[in-house]
Amino acid sequence: MVSSLGGENLPLPLLDVNEFSELGRLLRVTTWVKRFADNSKSDSTKLNGPMCSLELKESMWLWIKSTQLTHYGIEYAYLLSKNIINKESQIINMNSKFDYNDLLCLKGCLYNSQMSMVAPIILGYFHGLINLISYSSMMLILKCIIQVLIPF
Numbered sequence: 068m069v070s071s072l073g074g075e076n077l078p079l080p081l082l083d084v085n086e087f088s089e090l091g092r093l094l095r096v097t098t099w100v101k102r103f104a105d106n107s108k109s110d111s112t113k114l115n116g117p118m119c120s121l122e123l124k125e126s127m128w129l130w131i132k133s134t135q136l137t138h139y140g141i142e143y144a145y146l147l148s149k150n151i152i153n154k155e156s157q158i159i160n161m162n163s164k165f166d167y168n169d170l171l172c173l174k175g176c177l178y179n180s181q182m183s184m185v186a187p188i189i190l191g192y193f194h195g196l197i198n199l200i201s202y203s204s205m206m207l208i209l210k211c212i213i214q215v216l217i218p219f
Contacts, residue, residue: 076114084195093196097126100197105119127169130196131188135171143171163189 073086082100087093098118106113136143145152152159164174171189190197 080197084199085197087195090199092121093130093199097129098122101126101129121143128170131170131190132168133190134194134196135189135200139171139189146171158189 082097084093087096094120102114102122103208104117105111106115139158140156140158142152142156142163146163146165162174163171166172166188173187173189201219
């Protein structure tokens with residue numbers, strides 16, 4: 068999980084992504100933890116009730132940013148400060164830029180096209196979040212295939 072301390076986004080070991088077996092559960096727990104932390108501040112407006120989709124999206128962005136900081140922390144800092152990335156970097160040839168959420172994205176042909184597509188997000192390798200995203204996507208595709216093959 069990423070927390071903002073002194074203006075810097077740092078990964079904190081508050082939640083371990085490897086302890087979760089479902090992406091939805093990870094996002095819901097993260098949303099509750101974030102809501103608790105925000106409600107604990109004296110100057111903030113208190114949130115209550117069921118969580119909304121924006122809160123879940125923000126939790127997903129938080130985990131993506133945490134993954135990017137874990138794998139590409141040096142490059143992230145260089146790009147954020149508008150410096151040139153080291154030539155030995157893994158993402159030097161990827162034409163990476165920040166989107167509106169400060170997530171590292173690939174800005175290439177898709178970004179310059181007339182189609183309204185989201186730029187691909189750069190994720191690290193061998194990370195629990197990637198396993199959860201892959202599993203969640205695979206299960207969604209499997210459910211769709213089953214619904215097509217076995218109509219109810």
